[in-house]
Amino acid sequence: MSKVFNFSAGPAMMPQAVLAQAQQELLNWEGLQTSVMEVSHRGKHFMALAERSIQQLRELLAIPDNYQVLFAQGGARGQFAAVPMNLLDENGKALYLNSGYWSAAAAKEARLFGEIDEVTIGAEKNGIVGVEQLDFSEVATQYDYVHYCPNETISGVEIFEVPNVGDAVLVADMSSNILSRPINVSKFGVIYAGAQKNMGPSGIVILIVRDDLIGKARANTPSIWNYQVLRDNDSMFNTPPTFAWYLCSLVFQWLLDNGGLNAMESRNRAKAEKLYAYLDQSDFYRNTVAVANRSLMNVTFTCSDDELNAKFVAEATKCGLQALKGHRIVGGMRASIYNAMPLEGVEALIAFMQRFAQANQN
Numbered sequence: 001m002s003k004v005f006n007f008s009a010g011p012a013m014m015p016q017a018v019l020a021q022a023q024q025e026l027l028n029w030e031g032l033q034t035s036v037m038e039v040s041h042r043g044k045h046f047m048a049l050a051e052r053s054i055q056q057l058r059e060l061l062a063i064p065d066n067y068q069v070l071f072a073q074g075g076a077r078g079q080f081a082a083v084p085m086n087l088l089d090e091n092g093k094a095l096y097l098n099s100g101y102w103s104a105a106a107a108k109e110a111r112l113f114g115e116i117d118e119v120t121i122g123a124e125k126n127g128i129v130g131v132e133q134l135d136f137s138e139v140a141t142q143y144d145y146v147h148y149c150p151n152e153t154i155s156g157v158e159i160f161e162v163p164n165v166g167d168a169v170l171v172a173d174m175s176s177n178i179l180s181r182p183i184n185v186s187k188f189g190v191i192y193a194g195a196q197k198n199m200g201p202s203g204i205v206i207l208i209v210r211d212d213l214i215g216k217a218r219a220n221t222p223s224i225w226n227y228q229v230l231r232d233n234d235s236m237f238n239t240p241p242t243f244a245w246y247l248c249s250l251v252f253q254w255l256l257d258n259g260g261l262n263a264m265e266s267r268n269r270a271k272a273e274k275l276y277a278y279l280d281q282s283d284f285y286r287n288t289v290a291v292a293n294r295s296l297m298n299v300t301f302t303c304s305d306d307e308l309n310a311k312f313v314a315e316a317t318k319c320g321l322q323a324l325k326g327h328r329i330v331g332g333m334r335a336s337i338y339n340a341m342p343l344e345g346v347e348a349l350i351a352f353m354q355r356f357a358q359a360n361q362n
């Protein structure tokens with residue numbers, strides 16, 4: 001079989017160099033003759049790792065000093081609940097921008113906690129899905145916060161422009177595009193992201209929270225969801241997922257060693273542009289996302305019918321191109337090409353797509 005490339009949307013491919021380092025350190029981490037997962041999270045070695053990981057992330061994203069970096073559990077879905085528990089006043093309201101499945105799921109969960117207005121910003125025109133309306137500066141002041149999802153992992157719709165919410169608090173679910181390119185953290189009140197796409201294994205969520213938004217949680221917020229409790233306990237109020245945290249730190253270092261987020265953005269753009277350029281010139285495959293919203297991370301496409309889509313996925317898998325099946329709610333195919341996917345993987349996919357189109361064209 002040819003070399004294997006894993007296009008999974010998440011948990012997703014990890015940088016090979018990181019896995020090799022973890023393998024090498026598994027029985028002897030930092031000379032301790034034990035693995036990182038077997039030491040106390042409060043011991044000096046793990047505390048140093050935790051501190052290092054925060055500094056690495058601060059450097060990568062140029063996080064201003066008035067923001068805290070917190071590590072939590074419960075996945076990004078946990079934050080769908082934690083965000084309103086921490087930011088939504090019992091008599092307040094929040095605005096959710098709906099651009100697809102994940103932003104809608106966040107709004108649904110938030111409704112358990114209070115009044116939520118939802119506005120659909122993902123629109124379909126002639127079968128092409130895109131996002132147009134991003135200026136909410138006039139209405140945003142009446143809300144405790146405005147929530148959106150800059151990369152809809154399922155449909156492959158990415159929002160590159162940060163919504164204008166004036167002075168209101170902007171909250172972003174960056175689960176599937178964090179660390180894929182530089183961002184201006186100061187435009188956000190809270191950023192959260194599950195690790196399992198671009199940072200590490202599942203089981204850990206990274207939060208970047210502006211200082212003034214900590215300490216506002218409603219009284220009945222469970223302690224493990226309370227940002228103030230997380231901050232006051234160095235994200236160790238309960239035992240953190242130490243091995244996942246360690247792997248995230250290795251990924252952060254890998255990113256720093258490979259030119260940081262500017263270099264990552266160039267690589268990611270080169271990969272995505274190559275794949276979209278191939279899709280655009282083909283009359284065999286179709287991508288239905290507006291050019292301005294084509295995700296750099298999740299590239300969706302279809303053949304003419306479900307039978308051909310299934311055949312594509314089965315044959316691609318045999319050729320070492322794994323996990324290309326689209327999400328069950330949209331069908332078709334999805335190539336997730338996060339930071340860890342080399343250009344070589346995208347080239348192998350395009351070569352397969354060419355062969356498959358030739359063999360199956362009527």
Ligand code: PLP
Nearest residue numbers: 075076077078102153175176194
């Ligand atoms: N938000 C986005 C954008 C996602 O892609 C996902 C998962 O794929 C989630 C939230 C849910 O993440 P979790 O399973 O960590 O709760």
